């Protein structure tokens with residue numbers, strides 16, 4: 001039985017004080033939830049302050065990005081060693097905003113996944129199509145390409161330590177969520193790709209999250225689908241009440 005997982009991606013939001021306050025509220029309200037994995041992804045500057053708030057709780061910490069080398073002359077970049085050192089368990093890799101604004105390719109994403117796994121971080125690898133690709137009927141082709149190249153040379157042990165977030169780009173930050181049926185269709189397709197490459201056992205245990213305008217109003221429908229194991233929440237994770245509601249609904253109450 002796969003566990004549900006709700007992750008809050010704060011993107012480039014929240015000062016240290018704001019981040020601590022948000023983490024405190026979330027921790028207080030969710031401290032009895034044990035059926036759902038919960039993780040927060042603050043910006044780099046707030047990672048340690050948030051770690052201090054949640055370190056002995058049921059809430060894990062993650063970072064939004066990292067570099068694929070562990071040290072060296074990479075001005076401005078963040079090593080996976082630092083991310084582990086600061087208390088992170090998870091790392092988001094290949095978010096569509098990084099693919100779009102920072103020209104991240106599937107090859108770069110593949111290197112980052114491998115390094116993250118070497119450092120025992122759990123990568124949340126984002127896959128998703130643009131509106132134009134969807135309208136041209138290319139969604140499955142795009143996802144398959146991102147999966148095949150992103151997971152290149154990973155064995156089944158490495159794959160089983162990885163999570164995927166399906167995030168249709170047309171649904172991110174637009175208020176336009178994929179319907180549960182549309183999302184489920186692609187989640188099932190992704191599970192099929194995992195199965196083809198790594199076998200049924202890995203596929204059956206593999207967590208696949210949905211991301212794109214998830215809110216308290218639409219989480220119920222999404223989470224009921226067989227292959228949707230949780231959500232990567234952006235905008236709604238900045239509001240304590242919304243994020244708390246999403247986790248509680250996922251937990252069944």
Ligand code: PGA
Pocket residue numbers: 009167171172173174175211212213214232233234235236
């Ligand atoms: P959104 O972002 O919930 O604001 O659409 C999701 C994401 O980008 O991870």
